[in-house]
Amino acid sequence: MFNSLKNLNLDFKVVEKSGRFPEEKTFEFYVGYKDSWHRLLIIKFFHGRQPFYRKWIEIFFISPEIVISEKKYRFLNSEEERKLIECLSRFIDAGERIFIEYIYDVETWKALEMGTPPHLTRLGFMLLENGFTWFKDWYFPEGFMEGNPKIQAEKPVDDIAKNRHLKELCIETSIFAEKAMKFIQQNIYRKIFESVYNRIEKILNTMCKNMT
Template sequence: MRLRASISQGRFSGEFFLAVRVEGGGGLLELCNSLAFCGRGFYRPWIEIYNVSPSLPTIGFSSTAGSPVEAVLLDLAAEALGPAEPLYVEYAWDSETLYQIQRGAPAPASRLGFELWRRGFRWFKVWYHPEGFMEGGEKIQAEKPLGRDHEERLVGEVRRELEGFVRMWRGSSNEFMARAVERALAILDGLR
């Protein structure tokens, strides 16, 4: 199984459009689209991943969420970005993350946010901008810290948010929210 991307010029200089496909199961399957900006002047590079296929059943797994293909895609994006360079990932295709975010789970406790946390991202924001229709759909923005002091401040903010979330949802019988609590506790345990 291989990831393949066709690359073309984006809307402006330094921006590139990638149509990402998975080679396997007898052909090429659409995985997602991505925009990558290389940076210019004081504008930092960024990557956006959107139009993600929710499932790829013909290559051996039913869901893109949590699959090895998703892991490789997130690994590549995380490796390409430096401190304070944003990664935007749409999550409407991921029913678990969508459910958790809509019910108030902090981004790092959501399924997708936790994957980003594991890759070194420490600042999160959940976005949805319907005006203009050029901004895309609901997405998580994640950034890596600028340095040790910055990371300590970010982690302190995340800690407070996760502790409040755990107090509110601990013991929930809702499967998705119970998983978010487990992730929140795993992050908190790692911060001790």
Template sequence: MLRDIAPNSFAPLTAVFKRGRFKEELNAELFLGSDLLCCVKLFLGRPPYYTPWAEVFHFNPAYLETEWERHVYCVLSRYMEPGDVLYAEYVEDRETFAALQRGAAPGETRLGKLLEQCGFKVVRDWYYPEGWLEGGMKLQAVKLR
């Protein structure tokens, strides 16, 4: 359950958790040594109205396509239940961005394939997020198993 995730869940990365805007929201910064690897927003859910979700954003481009990128998504997958939603920003991921611009299906991109290897099904490309708090371009994926 996403509610059970803790800073040590991401070890050997260092995770700094902070309260979010709502009691069900947590913001995490993940570090590899002194380098900021990425940020993660966790919404723990508000049953029966809202289900849990997580969003990974500001992924350090120096660590794309490394074991650390995979580690972050697979850790989240371990704590998410079937049907929970993951949003993965790809603003800095030039390969995924280029593939989507060429018309590739979101699940066929580099990031989409990585998410599927970690137990998600990619369902949508949010190239134009709605509103103004939704952040940058991202893939939406649903936890399968």
């Protein structure tokens, strides 16, 4: 998956550790060159505890860019970032969730700070494309164990929930379109909101087209 690392002659390794519970595993991803290693991100995988708790995945401590001995690897906006989210999304079933810290992604962070619905941000839209239909911005984590601000996304439990979620997303998208355009016209984070508006048009012209 990490072809860019091979092109830069960089090494890659994953360190697996036990979690807080028997059902939880932690995977630390590292990028290295010779004897120097830098952590790229951490993935926490909770396999679920039936019938009480469903499976979830959390991605955190993400480095947008790593520089080792003048070799620069940029994870943010890379094909590897997209493929990783696609891959992890396949492990998430109906009613299950994923959490992604977004402080490494200034575009998502600033858009959320300005009131953008999570599914219209760069990270949120990738999750929407991978089957997630319910979103929450944990902009102020509760308690010291919750970590940094993150997006929570869930897959619908069934088609009824999916249709309900999509209708709600379409309403949110339509309402926010005017605000996004005002930000663009007022030159407030213009580049960010031009991207947001492009996502708005794509959503309204595809998944919302036949919504009533």
